[in-house]
Amino acid sequence: MKKIIVVTLILLGGFSAKAQNLDxxxxxxxxxxxxxxxxxxxxxxxxxxxxxxxxxxxxxxxxxxxxxxxxxxxxxxxxxxxxxxxxxxxxxxxxxxxxxxxxxxxxxxxxxxxxxxxxxxxxxxxxxxxxxxxxxxxxxxxxxxxxxxxxxxxxxxxxxxxxxxxxxxKLAFNGDYFIKVNAKKKRVEGSKILEWYKEDFTMNGTTEIEYINTFRTEKIPTDYKITYFEYDWRINKQ
Structure with a gap:
């Protein structure tokens, strides 16, 4: 019984230490x-x-x-x-x-x-x-x-x-830094991230526009075309 208690205390101590380190x-x-x-x-x-x-x-x-x-x-x-x-x-x-x-x-x-x-x-x-x-x-x-x-x-x-x-x-898809909606041309310009990782945004048979609309306040018509603007690789410094 003592051995079981000691092992249990050691295990609990290990879990506690991990939790403390993570916290x-x-x-x-x-x-x-x-x-x-x-x-x-x-x-x-x-x-x-x-x-x-x-x-x-x-x-x-x-x-x-x-x-x-x-x-x-x-x-x-x-x-x-x-x-x-x-x-x-x-x-x-x-x-x-x-x-x-x-x-x-x-x-x-x-x-x-x-x-x-x-x-x-x-x-x-x-x-x-x-x-x-x-x-x-x-x-x-x-x-x-x-x-x-x-x-x-x-x-x-x-x-x-x-x-x-x-x-x-929601910030990404409702602002103008990640996508830009052009109603006159019926087009969405998106970050290159949408192109580079297209498979992530079209899982389960959804289109990119459909995925974007799950976060949009003002929905984008699904017939809009999507293009991608160049990525800005300058350092994000203050």
């Missing part, structure tokens, strides 16, 4: 974003001068393990880890004009996160998109460029994640 990560990430993001733009100059807070939260992220079955914690962790690692990559090479100026930024440079050594593309495509089939990830994963959806000034949190995902998708 600490979310709190530190939230603090960092609030201090360094304004209107979707990042204070790279200030972070470059003092990167201690960024390094600290990424150090916490190294030792965290979270299961895919714990979906909200998993998704929130990897979304924040991605966004923080993009900022780290740009700060490492700052001043820089674009993430594309740094060779292998998305597909070669590895980051130590969640017990893995992983590139940014694999976080997006293997850990998130492939596992959950949710196009809304495209509105919260921020690649460090002006053409990306704007970075928010808070962390994505498991308790609020569904609300946050919905909000960012």
């Amino acid at each position: 600490t990560f979310f709190k530190q990430a939230d603090f960092f974003f609030k201090a360094n993001v304004l209107n979707g733009k990042v204070a790279y100059d200030a972070i470059k001068k003092d990167r201690s807070t960024l390094d600290e939260v990424l150090k916490i992220a190294e030792g965290i393990t979270v299961s895919k079955s714990d979906a909200k914690n998993y998704q929130a962790f990897w979304i924040n880890a991605y966004n923080l690692s993009v900022i780290k990559g740009l700060v490492d090479n700052y001043p820089t004009k674009s993430p594309l100026d740094d060779k292998g930024f998305f597909d070669k440079i590895k980051h130590n996160l969640g017990g893995k050594s992983i590139v940014l593309n694999d976080i997006e495509n293997k850990l998130l998109r492939a596992q959950f089939k949710d196009p809304r990830f495209h509105f919260v994963l921020v690649c460090g460029a002006v053409g990306c959806p704007p970075l928010i000034d808070e962390a994505y949190l498991p308790i609020a994640l569904e609300t946050q995902l919905q909000k960012q998708a």
Whole structure:
């Protein structure tokens, strides 16, 4: 009986430590974003001068393990880890004009996160998109460029994640930075993200316009044609 109690206490202690580490990560990430993001733009100059807070939260992220079955914690962790690692990559090479100026930024440079050594593309495509089939990830994963959806000034949190995902998708499709509706020409101009990841926005037999309309206040006629404007790869700095 004593052995069972001891093993149980050890297991509970392990779970508690993991929960505390994850909670600490979310709190530190939230603090960092609030201090360094304004209107979707990042204070790279200030972070470059003092990167201690960024390094600290990424150090916490190294030792965290979270299961895919714990979906909200998993998704929130990897979304924040991605966004923080993009900022780290740009700060490492700052001043820089674009993430594309740094060779292998998305597909070669590895980051130590969640017990893995992983590139940014694999976080997006293997850990998130492939596992959950949710196009809304495209509105919260921020690649460090002006053409990306704007970075928010808070962390994505498991308790609020569904609300946050919905909000960012609605902002994208009701504003004019992600799509532009031209009623005279019966056309929608969209971000290249819609073209690059077309399979995400046309799942289950829906068209891109039909998907967009699920978030639109003013619906777009389904006979409108869709084209794509050039992506703005300039760094999203303040």
